[in-house]
Amino acid sequence: MKFAFIFCLLFVSFLVFPQDNNVSLASSNAANGNVQPPPELDNFINSGSVQNAPGQTLSVAEQEESILPFGASLFSHASLNQRRSANNPNYQLAPGDKVSVQLWGAVNQSAVHIVDNQYNLFIPNVGPIKLENTLASDLNGVVSQKIKQVYTDNVNIYVNLLASTPVGVLVSGGVMIPGEYAGTSNDSVLHFLKRAGGIDAARGSYRDVKIIRQGNVVQQVDLYEFLTKGRLASHSFKDGDVVLVSPRGSTITVRSDLGNTMYEFSHDTITGQQMLMLSKPDVSVSHIAVKGVRNRKPMSQYVTREAFSRLVLADGDELLFNEDLRPQVISVELSGSYLGPSYHAVSSSTKLVELLDHVEVNPEQADVSSVYIIRESVKEQQQALLEASLSRLERSVYTAPASSDGEARLRSQEAQLVAQFIERARQIEPVGKVVVSLNGKPANIRLEQSDTVVIPAKSDLVNISGEVMLPQAVVFANDASIDDYVSWAGGFTDRANQDDVVVIHANGATSVIKLSRNGWFSAASDYKLQAGDQVLILPKVDEKLMQSVKDITQIIFQIAVAANVALD
Structure with a gap:
């Protein structure tokens, strides 16, 4: 019994986790445009799934649910439920149509007449007027000409089609709800497809919709012509016409940042150039991953956009549009004291000194x-480093053991204080400073996209902030010590860390000056500040109340360096 249970588990795991039979990516071939795909495309090419967001992968079933045919939105808009009220000028008159005829002058007559089953409009003293195959735009001329054969002099005539006859149209094939639907003869084919619930995404064709009358195809509609070019041929429906949606043709699935879309084409193959014209990817798309089956074997390629245009695609292929080119031009911003424009567009290889x-x-x-x-x-x-430190502090506090009830209460109070500290710390954003000027000369490093080059203004001040009584800026004095500047700012507060002072220099560099316990300088007593420096006095952590003194102190220094903030 035990072995049977193990065998069942192994069998189920084989069904749930089948082995991957896809072949590996073809080797790079510059002549064919094949290139090595970036690592994030491995899921798409090899495992049949695509990365949706950092840390999140869609399963195959979820991907299929998110794929909509190109043009599916045609049948999701409520306005398609409304029929057009205006008569189609190409409408052919049919039995039951109501026509208003007005005569004035030598004869005064006004009446509404109905077209009979023999396509005749009967007017007293004039007789029947044959209207079979007569268009609505020609109605006034045909009826007026017949009337003037009887009333030859001094008679004015006005003829108007009041209402066309409702028709019943059968909708069948690849639609959601096949059946007979009422409309008017001048309604478009989209109206009747909408009444039938739209085209079935899994079975119906958007490219082959037939209108059948008495067993003969009188018109064939390609909805892509309407979607891409705005062309939709008009048709005058008659009672008993059939709208037949043919089975879906060959399809190609396209995945991109804009979503997943399935495109249909009428032949067995389609070129990459035709696919680009149909799908119209963004100009930033540089490479395309192609996955499909050729000669009953899995095939995958990763090619440039130019090489893709020469490929021949087949039914069932999947494409992934990707932006895989490094920008050749980057934008860099200037800040601080400078003359001229603040933004510069430079080559991606430009270095700081060149700028x-x-x-x-x-x-x-x-x-x-x-x-x-x-x-x-x-x-x-x-x-990321700050978040890692905060997470480590959080774990250490919440998992600290307690040997007694009194210690447990103390740990609970400590956890509340630390939680408040962590919440405030997570709201602080680092500055992202890169120190490039050492000994008064900037290093010639390569610039990156969106870099901000800061040229500080010359300053005659020294700023003292943090845990001092009166945070302020003081005029630089060449012979003054750190202790002097702290005294001019009112001295340390009760919460100040008097052992370590952080000095932020004008070039962005940070120095930590160690002081003696009694407040007098030790080995660093001869340290001299420079004009433009910022003295940051950090808070201290009470060792009597906090178990995680070391971790909290480290985070306070980390925030001071990364964000130039003294977090209490």
Whole structure:
């Protein structure tokens, strides 16, 4: 019994997790445009699933549910339920139509006449007027000509089609709700398809819709002509006409950032160029992954857009449009003290010194020896490191053991305080500073997209902030010590960390100055500040109340360096 249970588990796991039989990606071939796909496309090419978002992968079933045929929105809009009130000028008159005829002058007569089953309109003293195959636009001329044969002089005539006869049209084939639906003869084929619930996405064709009258196809409609070119041929329906939606033809599925769409084509194959014209991908799409079956074997390629246009695609192929080109031109912003434009479009290989050579500054105002960069990628990295530290602190506090009830209460109070601290810390955004100026000379590093190059203004001040009584800016004094500046700011608060002082320099660099326990300087007592420096006094963590003093202190310093903030 035990072995039978194990065998069942193995059999179920084989069904649920079948082996992947897809062949590996073809080797790179520059002549055919084949290139090595980026790692994030492996899911699409090899496993049959596509990455939807960072950390989230759609299953095959979820992907199929999200794929809609091109043109599916035609039958989702409520306005299609409304019929057009205006008569179609190409409408052919039919039995039951109501026609208003008015005569004035030598003869005064006004009446509404109905077209009989023999397509005749009978007018007293005039007789029957044959209207078979007569268009609505020709009605006035045909009836007036017949009347003038009887009333030859001084008679004015006005003829108007009041209402066309309702018709019943049969809708069948690949629609959601086949059946007979009422409408008017001048309704479009879209109206009757909408009444039938629209085209069945799994079975019906958007490219082959037939209108049949008495067993003969009188018109064939390609809805793609309407979707792509705005062309929809008019048709005058008659009672008993049939709208037949043919079975769905060959299809290709396209996946992109805009969503998943299934396109239908009328032949067994279609070229990549035709597919590009039909799907109209964004100009930023540079590469296309193609997955399908050729000669009963799985096939996959990753090609450039140019090479894709020369490919021949087949029924069932799946495409993934991808932006896989590095930008050749990047935009860089200037901030601080400079002259001229604030944004510069430069080559992706441009370095910092090359840019600065083209930036005009006022040497009396700009501190060109303290240039630094604010970079988005560094900001994201600092944010990730801070979040990792906060998560580690959170785990350590909530999992700390307690040996007694009193210690458990103490740990609970500590956890509440730490939770408040973590919540505030997560709201702080790092600056993303990159220190590039050392010894007064900027390093010639390569610039990145969206970099902000900061040229600080020369300053004669030193800012003192954080845990001091009176945070303020003080005029730089060449012979003054850190202790002097703290005294000018009112001295330390009761919560101040008097052992370590953070100094943020004009070039973005950060220094931590160690002080002695009694407040006097130790080995760093001879440290001299520079004009433009910022002195940041950090808060201390009470060792009597907090178990995680080391972790919290580390995070406070981390925030001070990354965001120039003294978080209490």
